Structure formats: structure tokens, C-alpha cells
Amino acid sequence: MKNIAVIGAGTMGNGIAHVFAQSGYSVTLIDLSKEALDRALGTITKNLDRQLAKEKIAQEDKDATLSRITLNSSLESGITGADLIIEAATENTNLKLKIFKQLDELADEGTILATNTSSISITQIAAVTNRADKVIGMHFMNPVPIMKLVEIIRGYSTSDKVTDSIMDLSKSLGKSPVEVNDYPGFVANRILMPMINEAICTLHEGVAGVEEIDTVMKLGMAHPMGPLQLADFIGLDVCLAILEVLYDGFGNPKYAPCPLLVNMVTAGKKGVKSGEGFYSWGHGTKDLILADKFKK
Numbered sequence: 001m002k003n004i005a006v007i008g009a010g011t012m013g014n015g016i017a018h019v020f021a022q023s024g025y026s027v028t029l030i031d032l033s034k035e036a037l038d039r040a041l042g043t044i045t046k047n048l049d050r051q052l053a054k055e056k057i058a059q060e061d062k063d064a065t066l067s068r069i070t071l072n073s074s075l076e077s078g079i080t081g082a083d084l085i086i087e088a089a090t091e092n093t094n095l096k097l098k099i100f101k102q103l104d105e106l107a108d109e110g111t112i113l114a115t116n117t118s119s120i121s122i123t124q125i126a127a128v129t130n131r132a133d134k135v136i137g138m139h140f141m142n143p144v145p146i147m148k149l150v151e152i153i154r155g156y157s158t159s160d161k162v163t164d165s166i167m168d169l170s171k172s173l174g175k176s177p178v179e180v181n182d183y184p185g186f187v188a189n190r191i192l193m194p195m196i197n198e199a200i201c202t203l204h205e206g207v208a209g210v211e212e213i214d215t216v217m218k219l220g221m222a223h224p225m226g227p228l229q230l231a232d233f234i235g236l237d238v239c240l241a242i243l244e245v246l247y248d249g250f251g252n253p254k255y256a257p258c259p260l261l262v263n264m265v266t267a268g269k270k271g272v273k274s275g276e277g278f279y280s281w282g283h284g285t286k287d288l289i290l291a292d293k294f295k296k
Contacts, residue, residue: 001083001112001169005030007075007099011273012116013088014040015144018047021068022061022145023173028070030078037071044069047145076106084169086138088116091241096120097128104129112162114138118238119189119245122155122182132157136166139186140175142234148176155182184249189242196239197258199227203278203294204260210278210294228278229288232271240265269293 002025006017009031017029017040031037048062072078079085085107087099096115103113112134115125126135137153150170154163163179170177180187199213208216214226223230231239240262246255264270264277269291271277280289 001165002026003082003084004028005079005082005085006088007031007078007085007103008088008090008116009033009036009040009071010088010090011142012140012144014043015142016086016088016116016140017069018044018065018145019173019175022048022057022065024068026068026070028072028078028082030072030075032073032075034073037073041066041069041071051145075102079103079107079111082107082111084112084114084166086114086116091118091120091238093120093124093245096125100125100135101128104131110134112136112166114166116140119185119193119242121184121249122153122158126155126157133159134162136162137182137186138166138170139188141188148174149188150175150177151186151188152177152179153182153186154179185242185246190246193239193242193246194254196227196231196234197243197255197261200231200258200261203228204258209296210290211288232277232279232281235271235273236261236277237265237270 004020004025005028006013007030009029013029017027021027029037029040045066048065051057052059052062085103087096089095089099096117100113113129114136116138118139122135122137126132129135132155135155136158139151139153141147141149152163152166152170167177167179185193202208202213203210210228214228217223217226240257243255243257268274269276272281275282276291278291278294280291283289
């Protein structure tokens, strides 16, 4: 595989495009919004500049990486000739099913279709195509250029050949792929999201404040960041969407989203992406500043 198409120029999409291009692949980054594409290229450039400043790459590496990235606002022309297409759109089941129906109709017969979903059934997504054996999950971790893990999720019909190929491809990016089976939340979010949800419930029930909860988990459990800070970083809307997939998939009340999380997302408080969640963001410093709602 040499030619990679990435659909969605958001945080995950631009990160995926970055690592593939830096590893020598030709990448087409696709988004209907030209503004989103321009922002994505700006983000990739900033991240490469950061690597350059730390002397992790040379100027020629940066230039070569950027030269391998093509921006395209057309799905049909953007995926032409792609060996692998990775969908990195919003974590919304109906949207992903719509995209995969289109991809199946437009992509070359032998093209592998991957989704960066963090919780949605690969089998369900594959079922809307005529190439279920060539549909697979590639769940990258955020931030993609830094995090080593990639969950490789095989749907019910994903072939051994495709799975092996994507495992090898992930290793060529310098990643550590882990093969998992197709159940709601896979491994990472089946374990992570209930912890984050429980932290939010602990706050909601008044057991402790935001800083106290995060401090306990950082100092007591050696987590690099507390669960509430991590939820802000992931996006509270994404956390809610994943919990809803878990709740719907298993029918177990232990996965029911905390009412506080639901209310925050409804109010538009989504964490870093909206400028406010449990903490206030966008103040230009690395300091953790509580959102006004949670100040004592």
C-alpha cells in the first residue's frame, strides 16, 4: 500500500495524515470544508515545526512530509487510486454508514476501507458495503503523532489477509498495533469510558471537586492526567457518544452516561474544543484553570 486517503480533517484526521506522510506514504486528506483542510495543514505544519525545534526531524524531513500531503474537498476524486481509505469523521453511526455506502460505490474494488471509530461496530459498518471482508477498524489514539497504540478491530467478516496487512502497515508507522474483536467500545474505551463516567458521577454526587478527583487519580494511580482533564481533552461530546454506544450495545445500566455529562454536552460545554468543560481552556497557558461552574 502506497496511496492513503484520509476522510475528515479534524484532530484525528490531520494526525493520521501526518503520521502516514511522515512515514513515506502519499496521503490525500479529504474534507468538504476547505477551511477545515487549511486548518489541518496548519496544524500538521505546527506539529512538524515542534519536532524540528526538538531536533527530532531535519528541515528536509518536514519538507518531504508536507510534499506528500494533498488536500481535496471532493470525496470521489480524493479517493481515486487509494489503496487504503481511512474514515476519521465524527463519532456518529448514521454518518459513518452513509460515508461507507459512498466509499463502497466509488472506491476501487481492491481498496481496503478502514474506520477510526472508537466504539461503533465494524460489523455494522461493513454490512452496508459489498466488501465486508475488506472493512476494518483502525482506532488511533490522540494525539496521533505521539501515541503508539493502534487498536486494530476486525469485524465478523474481516479477512485474515486484510487484518495481517493492516497490522503490518501500522508497524511501518512506528505504531504498536493490538488486534481486538468487534464488541462495543472494543478494549480501550470499554475500560476507559466507565472510569471517566464514574469520575463525573463522583463529582456530580459531591464526593469531591474536579481538582481533588484528578489529583487522586494522578498521584494515587500514576495516571499522567486525571480522568476529568482527559475527558475535556477527548471531548465531552465524544465521551457521551461512546457511553451511549456501550449502553445501547450491552443494555447494562453501568454504562449509562452521568446526567452531569449529558447536561454539559447539551449546554455546549465540550471541553478543549469548545473552550470550556471541567476546566477552562484557551487562556494561552499550560496551567489548569477550573471552569467557573466548578470553582469553589
